[in-house]
Amino acid sequence: MTNDGNPGSPQVSPSAGSARDVVLAIQEAFRTADYARMAALYDDDIDWLFHGPVSIFPAIGHRRGKVAVFQGLEALNRLFSFSNHVTKSLIAEGDWVAGIADVTMVQRASGRTITCSVASFHRVRDGRLIYYRGFNDSFDAVEQVLGRVITP
Amino acid sequence: MNESATRATVEDVYDAYGRRDMERVAALLHDDIDWVIYGPIEVFPFVGMRRGRKAVLEAIVTLFELFSLESHQREIMIVEGDRAAIMSDVGFKQRATGRTLRFRVANFMRFQDGRLIEFREFADSFDLVEQAIGHAVEL
Numbered sequence: 001m002t003n004d005g006n007p008g009s010p011q012v013s014p015s016a017g018s019a020r021d022v023v024l025a026i027q028e029a030f031r032t033a034d035y036a037r038m039a040a041l042y043d044d045d046i047d048w049l050f051h052g053p054v055s056i057f058p059a060i061g062h063r064r065g066k067v068a069v070f071q072g073l074e075a076l077n078r079l080f081s082f083s084n085h086v087t088k089s090l091i092a093e094g095d096w097v098a099g100i101a102d103v104t105m106v107q108r109a110s111g112r113t114i115t116c117s118v119a120s121f122h123r124v125r126d127g128r129l130i131y132y133r134g135f136n137d138s139f140d141a142v143e144q145v146l147g148r149v150i151t152p
Numbered sequence: 153m154n155e156s157a158t159r160a161t162v163e164d165v166y167d168a169y170g171r172r173d174m175e176r177v178a179a180l181l182h183d184d185i186d187w188v189i190y191g192p193i194e195v196f197p198f199v200g201m202r203r204g205r206k207a208v209l210e211a212i213v214t215l216f217e218l219f220s221l222e223s224h225q226r227e228i229m230i231v232e233g234d235r236a237a238i239m240s241d242v243g244f245k246q247r248a249t250g251r252t253l254r255f256r257v258a259n260f261m262r263f264q265d266g267r268l269i270e271f272r273e274f275a276d277s278f279d280l281v282e283q284a285i286g287h288a289v290e291l
Contacts, residue, residue, distance in 0.1 A: 051256065051276035056291075089260065091237045093155075093230045098237030100260060100272060117190065119258045119274040121228060121239050133239060135258045135274035137190035139281055142291070152195055152281050152289050 019124040020092040023099070026122075026129060031085045035070065042066045043128040050134035056142050060134075080105040080114070088117075097122045103136075107145060114144040153234040153263050161263055162229065162236045170224060172216055174209065181205040182269040191277040195284055208271075219244040222252055236261045246284060253283040 022041055029037035048069045050060035059076035063069045084104035091098050098121045105114050116136045123131035143150050153161070161180065168176035187208045191199040198215040202208045222243040230237045238259045245252050255275050262270035282289055 051279070053276075053278045056278075089235070091230050091232045091235045091260075093232055096228065096230045098230045098239075098258075098260070117272075117274075119237075119260065119272070121230075121237065121258065133256070133258075135256075135276065137274070137277050138279070139192045139195075139277035140190070142278055146291065150289060150291065152192075152285050 018127055019095050019097050019122070020090060022124045022127055022129065023090070023092075023097040023122050024087075027085065027087055027101070030082070033082070035073070039066060039070060041128055042069060043125065043130040046128075046130055046132065048072075048132045050132075052136065052138035053142060056145055079109070080107055083113075095124050097124065110147065112144065112147055114141060116141050116144075153266065155231045155233065157266070158231050158234055158236055158263055159229070161266060161268075162231070162238065162261060165261070165268060166224070166226075169212075170221060174213070177212065178205060178209055180268055181208055182264055182267040185267075185269055185271065187211070187271045189273040191275070192281060195281050218248070219246055219253075223254075227256075234263045236263075249286065251283065251286060253280060255280055255283070 026038055026041050029035070029041065044066050045064070046066055046069055047064060049062045052060050054061045057076070059072040059079070063072055082103065082105045084102070086102045087099055088102055089100045098119070101118050101120070103116055103118050106112070107114060119135040121131070121133045122129055139150070165177070165180050168180060183205055185203070185205055185208055187202040189199040189211075193200045198211040198218070202211050222245050223241070225241045226238060227241060228239045238261070240257055240259070241254070242257050243252050243254045258274040260272040261268055278289070
């Protein structure tokens, strides 16, 4: 087990019916860079982790609490602008939602366009996001950011 | 497929895979399966896009030639209709070096007629490369 929290099994909560809507609203807010709307949909104590190398993407890694998450997103926005986010698949059960999205972002310093598929797992409680795990092909993303092939 | 049938088939897939029962794995794959494991194929030759049962089985055989599954602990499974998303903590032993790669993996599955027709696997591939080569990647 990793030591960043065990999310447990899906539970049907009073807000179960809205979990998908909350995630879709967050994704729409992200698409439109409406960070105030996004923040309103994040729980103060959110447990957030995007898996990947912090040396290349300083905004990712494990973050706890809304303030820390949005400091990370702000840092990420200083480095990259997000030009596209297309949800390809969304699976919901109880208070859990998982999905795959195609994401396109532009590295501000170089103008390079980085495209990747992002997988995510979300848990919603009382209409707010309390848990997030994100994945992408981080090796490929690093190569795109550096603009060259890495020979391990 | 309803949720209970999907859930049972997911269990069947993981069980057959864990036992390396390739006959059962093959029976659970749709002829036209669309399969992607994201990662660098120059380090992990079994990853990438595969289309069709035969190609997927070849990839799984290659994986088992290079790695053995040491542990698989499921953290979450989300099922809706004929789709499932599963996040797990896994350990794979690299046969050539004896190194164990530990990581969290995300699987997305879709079933048709009781068989797996779409599969996507995500993990922190940069971290996996470093674990596989036994040192940090020089950038």
